[in-house]
Every structure is written in structure tokens, then in C-alpha cells.
Amino acid sequence: xxxxxxxxxxxxxxxxxxxxxxxxxxxxxxxxxxxxxxxVSTATVSLVVNKKKxxxxxxxxxxxxxxAIRTLGYRPNAMAKTLVSGTSKFIGLVADGVATTxxxxxxxHGAQDEAWKHGYALLIANTxxxxxxxxxxxxxxxxxxxxxxxxSTWFHRQTxxxxxxxxxxxxxxxxxxxxxxxxAVVPDxxxxxxxxxxxxxAHGHRRIAFINATIPAPAKDGRLAGYRQALGNAGxxxxxxxxxxAYPDQEGGYRATAGLLQRGAPAVFCYNDRMAMGLYDxxxxxxxxxxxxxxxxxxxxxxxxxAHLRPPLSTVALPHYELGAAGVRVLLGIDPAPGxxxxxxCPAVERASVQVQAHA
Amino acid sequence: xxxxxxxxxxxxxxxxxxxxxxxxxxxxxxxxxxxxxxxVSTATVSLVVNKKKxxxxxxxxxxxxxxAIRTLGYRPNAMAKTLVSGTSKFIGLVADGVATTxxxxxxxHGAQDEAWKHGYALLIANTxxxxxxxxxxxxxxxxxxxxxxxxSTWFHRQTxxxxxxxxxxxxxxxxxxxxxxxxAVVPDxxxxxxxxxxxxxAHGHRRIAFINATIPAPAKDGRLAGYRQALGNAGxxxxxxxxxxAYPDQEGGYRATAGLLQRGAPAVFCYNDRMAMGLYDxxxxxxxxxxxxxxxxxxxxxxxxxAHLRPPLSTVALPHYELGAAGVRVLLGIDPAPGxxxxxxCPAVERASVQVQAHA
DNA sequence: GTGAAAGCGCTAACAA
DNA sequence: TTGTTAGCGCTTTCAC
Numbered sequence: 001x002x003x004x005x006x007x008x009x010x011x012x013x014x015x016x017x018x019x020x021x022x023x024x025x026x027x028x029x030x031x032x033x034x035x036x037x038x039x040v041s042t043a044t045v046s047l048v049v050n051k052k053k054x055x056x057x058x059x060x061x062x063x064x065x066x067x068a069i070r071t072l073g074y075r076p077n078a079m080a081k082t083l084v085s086g087t088s089k090f091i092g093l094v095a096d097g098v099a100t101t102x103x104x105x106x107x108x109h110g111a112q113d114e115a116w117k118h119g120y121a122l123l124i125a126n127t128x129x130x131x132x133x134x135x136x137x138x139x140x141x142x143x144x145x146x147x148x149x150x151x152s153t154w155f156h157r158q159t160x161x162x163x164x165x166x167x168x169x170x171x172x173x174x175x176x177x178x179x180x181x182x183x184a185v186v187p188d189x190x191x192x193x194x195x196x197x198x199x200x201x202a203h204g205h206r207r208i209a210f211i212n213a214t215i216p217a218p219a220k221d222g223r224l225a226g227y228r229q230a231l232g233n234a235g236x237x238x239x240x241x242x243x244x245x246a247y248p249d250q251e252g253g254y255r256a257t258a259g260l261l262q263r264g265a266p267a268v269f270c271y272n273d274r275m276a277m278g279l280y281d282x283x284x285x286x287x288x289x290x291x292x293x294x295x296x297x298x299x300x301x302x303x304x305x306x307a308h309l310r311p312p313l314s315t316v317a318l319p320h321y322e323l324g325a326a327g328v329r330v331l332l333g334i335d336p337a338p339g340x341x342x343x344x345x346c347p348a349v350e351r352a353s354v355q356v357q358a359h360a
Numbered sequence: 361x362x363x364x365x366x367x368x369x370x371x372x373x374x375x376x377x378x379x380x381x382x383x384x385x386x387x388x389x390x391x392x393x394x395x396x397x398x399x400v401s402t403a404t405v406s407l408v409v410n411k412k413k414x415x416x417x418x419x420x421x422x423x424x425x426x427x428a429i430r431t432l433g434y435r436p437n438a439m440a441k442t443l444v445s446g447t448s449k450f451i452g453l454v455a456d457g458v459a460t461t462x463x464x465x466x467x468x469h470g471a472q473d474e475a476w477k478h479g480y481a482l483l484i485a486n487t488x489x490x491x492x493x494x495x496x497x498x499x500x501x502x503x504x505x506x507x508x509x510x511x512s513t514w515f516h517r518q519t520x521x522x523x524x525x526x527x528x529x530x531x532x533x534x535x536x537x538x539x540x541x542x543x544a545v546v547p548d549x550x551x552x553x554x555x556x557x558x559x560x561x562a563h564g565h566r567r568i569a570f571i572n573a574t575i576p577a578p579a580k581d582g583r584l585a586g587y588r589q590a591l592g593n594a595g596x597x598x599x600x601x602x603x604x605x606a607y608p609d610q611e612g613g614y615r616a617t618a619g620l621l622q623r624g625a626p627a628v629f630c631y632n633d634r635m636a637m638g639l640y641d642x643x644x645x646x647x648x649x650x651x652x653x654x655x656x657x658x659x660x661x662x663x664x665x666x667a668h669l670r671p672p673l674s675t676v677a678l679p680h681y682e683l684g685a686a687g688v689r690v691l692l693g694i695d696p697a698p699g700x701x702x703x704x705x706c707p708a709v710e711r712a713s714v715q716v717q718a719h720a
Numbered sequence: 721g722t723g724a725a726a727g728c729g730c731t732a733a734c735a736a
Numbered sequence: 737t738t739g740t741t742a743g744c745g746c747t748t749t750c751a752c
Binding site for chain 2: 746
């Protein structure tokens with residue numbers, strides 16, 4: 001009689017006391033109950049609920065059904081639906097730390113928006129790079145029969161494909177594998193580096209320094225290549241001496257100040273915004289004005305930093321949102337998957353740190 | 361013959377044409393197939409799979425089953441499982457923008473970690489404050505029979521409870537409602553304001569300014585109350601003139617510089633880190649050193665800012681991760697739900713911006 | 721110890 | 737136009 005667990009209105013009725021903590025809810029209304037209430041068969045209700053175009057239901061019947069649905073507060077059981085259809089409306093997102101990292105969270109956002117657009121819900125798992133957790137997360141997603149899995153990393157890098165991932169339809173996001181046929185979407189670092197440099201070139205600068213990262217990464221090589229391309233396109237010979245390296249954070253940027261001044265370049269492209277932030281401090285200590293004495297361009301477009309430095313920093317955005325969205329599109333076969341990783345455009349964001357009249 | 365990508369060989373064999381876009385995968389292995397392969401009944405397999413303690417299975421049988429599971433690569437179908445049990449292992453997280461906002465993404469992270477710990481997966485929906493989307497998201501979660509829903513906002517505020525939310529077991533995270541019995545977890549702004557002020561008091565300051573926000577919010581009132589409490593505890597009379605207001609961003613902080621200098625306070629507690637960042641610029645322009653001339657404390661602990669300003673900024677952390685985790689615990693009934701919103705501790709983070717020898 | 725069978729809520733033929 | 741029925745993959749009595 002006393003069904004201990006669920007159904008506390010039941011328990012409330014039985015014991016005479018309400019259960020304020022975790023209000024147990026009544027047994028969910030089922031299709032069958034709606035059918036009975038409306039005096040029709042379950043098939044009919046199903047037809048009405050799913051608005052099947054080809055099914056012709058009498059207006060009167062439809063009304064009775066919708067009324068019953070409303071009064072009973074019926075909610076379809078997606079699990080049962082999925083059981084029948086065999087595949088759920090879930091897309092899994094396995095992240096090694098996007099939820100942790102400030103701006104990379106946009107990957108989640110983009111994926112979720114795009115997934116939603118196509119009727120899918122996002123199932124996320126942040127694994128913090130923990131391999132075991134990762135396996136479990138993927139297993140869980142497979143058990144929920146996800147339509148596919150987005151495997152993403154918080155910074156652009158090469159990655160290994162965890163074995164269970166192969167059991168699903170998957171797309172690598174912000175990372176890639178040199179394995180044949182593994183679909184992936186990554187930022188277009190080369191174009192980004194080119195755009196960053198062009199921001200400076202557009203303002204007449206021809207002697208442009210580049211403070212690259214010391215840490216090996218696709219971004220390091222790509223941005224450098226882009227920098228060289230931009231110079232090349234502008235007919236400016238590449239001067240290796242203008243390329244420095246520093247640890248890619250504020251401290252690194254700050255420390256790079258001396259080297260930059262020594263080279264006397266009036267324009268500089270920093271590997272990332274954090275470095276640019278540090279450089280701002282360094283330049284300021286030397287009494288130099290931005291962009292008057294030195295024009296600065298960053299990379300990443302970390303909102304909190306770039307938009308709010310004094311002066312606001314021109315930079316190139318890492319398209320995290322787009323990466324997430326494109327990942328979903330590739331997964332669903334909406335966007336074609338090119339041979340290698342799909343390269344997502346990194347848009348330039350011009351702000352005051354380069355605003356000096358062109359003297360070209 | 362050319363099996364373009366994985367998985368497709370099967371379908372390629374069958375249809376004679378490869379399916380390069382979305383490689384169809386073989387029909388998932390079912391419990392029944394495992395049973396047949398092992399020569400036992402489905403009931404037995406179920407018992408083995410779920411490691412039922414009370415069920416006594418012969419070692420030999422168990423081995424045959426586990427072998428079959430391994431060779432066939434069986435994955436339980438969580439949908440079917442859920443259908444039977446009636447309630448899924450999902451917890452829904454509806455956010456009005458946490459995925460969008462840099463640091464608030466930690467709410468997702470905390471919720472996901474804690475949910476996972478208890479065997480739950482996180483189903484997220486970012487609604488960007490769009491009411492309709494929000495309804496849809498909640499409906500979707502209800503249909504997937506989530507165990508409960510965390511309804512969260514990206515900044516601490518009061519909120520209305522969307523009607524469909526009531527159909528689920530829910531907890532408000534980083535927001536609250538004055539409605540009876542609505543469970544909620546929010547940051548302890550008062551304690552935070554107190555801690556921030558104490559950071560300054562601990563270094564011997566007695567004349568401490570507070571640059572509050574212009575915008576009404578629980579944080580505004582709470583932090584001010586905390587500031588007053590701290591002063592009171594230290595036996596320092598509250599001086600209304602030392603409380604200024606500014607728009608809570610970098611620009612606002614920068615603009616507040618003049619007012620601060622005019623009041624001549626050698627220590628200041630800023631409503632948030634962004635304001636402190638602007639104030640840094642303002643103070644620097646006046647040739648003032650931090651913390652030598654002015655000690656500064658912020659609030660929020662926005663990593664990119666606070667940890668990397670020069671000097672690093674002392675601040676009080678908004679416990680986003682904890683909010684998400686506590687939300688899950690309250691939802692599952694692990695943490696008791698107090699009468700009002702549960703207040704989560706905001707830990708102080710001391711950095712160099714207050715490091716001046718005490719002269720008390 | 722293990723199997724047979726009855727559903728969980730829903731969809732999709734196929735009948736009527 | 738609507739009802740009947742057979743599962744989807746799994747758990748769970750209840751027999752054997």
C-alpha cells in the first residue's frame with residue numbers, strides 16, 4: 001500500500017503531512033490516459049500530438065484530444081519515443097575544459113544553439129582532460145543513443161581519438177587528428193594571423209613586429225605563417241629579427257617590452273590578448289602611447305580584456321561560437337566535411353589600439 | 361570496394377554504394393543478442409549487466425555472458441532502462457546566459473561535476489533570456505523525464521518562475537524568488553562584502569572607500585551591507601561620504617578615480633574587478649602606486665583580470681562552481697534546503713594589490 | 721540458478 | 737477517419 005518512493009502527494013495524502021523538501025510529483029500522464037479521457041485510441045492521440053500531416057482526423061476528435069491533453073497536462077515521454085525510433089535527439093559534447101575556460105565556453109553556446117535549431121538537445125560532459133572520466137562520459141552518451149558526439153578541446157591542438165568515440169558518429173571541435181577520415185573543425189589560424197597583420201598594414205605600418213608564443217601549437221605556426229603571408233602580399237620582405245617569442249600570458253607580454261623597443265618597431269602583433277595586455281603595461285612604463293608610439297594588435301578577442309583595455313585592443317577573434325555551431329552542422333551532414341579539418345574564419349576586430357592616421 | 365570511411369563498409373556492402381557523409385553504423389547490439397550468444401535468457405544478462413548483488417549467478421554463466429558482451433561490444437540502451445524505471449538520470453540546467461558569460465560558465469562546470477558524482481548527466485539549454493526558448497527548453501527536459509531542473513541566471517538577481525518549471529523538481533541557482541518554498545542557492549554577498557573590506561582592514565587601513573555600482577542588484581545592497589558590517593566589527597564609524605557609485609565596468613572604475621582621490625582614501629573596495637581594472641588605469645595616470653599609495657580590492661575574481669593586472673588584484677570570488685554544485689545537491693536532497701535561499705560562501709583571494717605593511 | 725512473460729509509453733503498420 | 741496490435745530494449749516478478 002505504502003509505495004514509499006515516488007508519489008508524495010500520495011504519501012502526503014496518506015500521512016497527512018506535506019513533504020516540503022522534495023515535493024514528489026504525481027505519476028506523469030500517459031498517452032493512454034489521454035486516449036481514455038478523450039474516448040479515442042492511443043493511435044489517434046499519437047497522430048494528433050505529432051501533428052502528422054497525412055493523417056486526417058475529424059476536427060471534433062482533434063478538439064476532444066487537445067482538450068484532454070490540456071486538462072490532464074499531458075507531456076509526451078521522449079524516452080519511449082526514442083526507444084521506438086532507435087535514435088535520440090541528443091548530441092553529446094565532450095569537452096576537456098571548455099566550461100572551465102572563460103571564452104571557450106562559447107563552443108558550448110554555439111553547439112547548443114545550432115543543435116536546438118535542428119531539434120536536438122545538448123548533453124554535455126566536461127572531462128577536465130581526465131581520460132577515465134572521458135571514457136565514462138562517452139559511454140554514457142552512447143547508452144543514451146546520442147545522434148553523435150562533438151569532441152572538443154579548450155585550445156586548438158592535435159588530439160588522439162579515444163577508442164569508444166569511434167562507436168559514435170563524431171566530429172572533433174577545436175582539435176584534429178591526422179587519422180584518415182576523422183572530421184574536424186578548427187579555427188583558421190593562418191587567415192587569422194594574416195588578418196591581424198593586415199590590420200596594422202592598413203594603417204600604413206610596414207615595420208611590424210610579431211611576438212609569437214614560445215609554446216608549440218598550431219596557433220603558433222599558423223599565425224606566423226599568416227603574418228608572413230600578409231607581409232608578402234604587401235610586398236614587404238620578411239625580417240626574422242622582428243619575430244620574437246615570449247610566454248603567452250600577461251607576464252610574457254610585459255617582459256617582451258624591452259625586446260620590442262630595442263627593435264624599434266612602431267607596430268606589433270601579439271600572439272594573444274593576454275600578451276598584449278602585459279605589453280600595454282610595459283609600454284606605459286616607458287611612457288609610450290598606444291597607438292601613437294606603438295600600434296598593437298592581439299589575438300583571441302577575449303572580451304574582458306580586449307574590449308576594455310585603454311585603449312581598447314584591436315584583435316582577431318577566435319570563433320568559438322562558430323566552432324561549436326559548425327561542429328554540429330558537420331555532424332548532422334548539413335555542412336560538407338572537407339578532406340581535412342574545416343577551417344573556420346577568424347574575424348578581425350578593429351579597436352582603438354591601431355587608430356593612427358595612415359602615412360602610407 | 362572503396363570503403364571511403366569507417367563503418368560504411370557494412371552499408372557499402374549492402375547497397376553497393378558508399379555513404380561518405382554520415383557513415384551508417386551497424387544496428388546496436390541488444391540485450392537479447394547477448395543472451396542468444398551466451399545461450400542464456402535476457403533476464404540473466406540483465407542481472408549480470410547490472411551486477412545485482414542478490415542475484416546468484418553461476419560463475420560459469422557470468423563468464424559466458426561477460427564474454428558475449430565483450431565480443432559483441434554491447435552497450436545498454438539507457439532509453440529503454442529509463443522507460444522501465446520511469447525517471448531518467450538527467451538533470452536539466454536552464455541558463456539565461458551562463459554559457460555566454462565568461463566566468464559564470466563555472467556554474468555549468470560545478471553542476472556537471474556534482475551531477476556526475478551522483479550518476480547524473482547534465483542536459484543544458486542556454487536560453488539567452490528568451491522566454492519562448494526557455495519554455496521550449498523546459499518542456500524538452502520534462503519530456504526527457506529529467507530528475508529535476510536547475511534554473512540559473514548569469515548574475516545574481518531575483519527572477520520569476522516560468523510556469524512549466526513547476527512541473528519539475530527545481531532549484532534556482534544564482535537567483536531567487538520570493539515565492540514560498542522555492543528552493544534557491546545564491547552567493548553570500550554580505551559575507552563577500554565583509555571579507556573584501558576585511559582584506560583592507562587586515563592591512564591596517566581604517567579609511568576605506570567603497571565604489572559601489574549604480575545599478576540596483578542584490579550584490580549592490582549585499583556588498584554595501586558587508587562593508588558596513590566589517591567597519592562596524594572593527595569599530596570604525598560608517599562614513600557615507602566614502603561610498604561612491606559608478607557604472608560597474610572598466611570605464612566606470614576609471615571615471616571614479618577623481619572622486620576617490622578627492623576623498624583621499626588610501627584604500628578602496630571596488631564593486632567588481634572590472635571597475636578595479638579601470639581604477640588601476642586612473643590611478644596610474646595620476647602617478648599613484650598600488651598598493652603603495654592606494655590599496656585596491658575588487659570582487660568577482662574574474663581570473664583573466666584579477667590574477668593578471670599589475671599588481672595582481674585582491675578580490676573576493678563569486679562561487680560559481682559551488683553554486684552549480686550546491687544546486688545539484690539541494691535538488692537531489694543531499695544538502696538540506698533552508699527556509700530562504702541557501703547562501704554560498706564567497707572566498708577572499710588575496711593578491712598583491714593590498715600588500716602593504718600594516719601600520720595599525 | 722535461470723527462464724518465461726508481462727509490461728514501461730509510444731509509434732507504425734494494418735484493419736476496419 | 738479511427739482502432740488494433742505488435743513491438744522498441746530492458747527490468748522484474750514469478751515459476752521452474
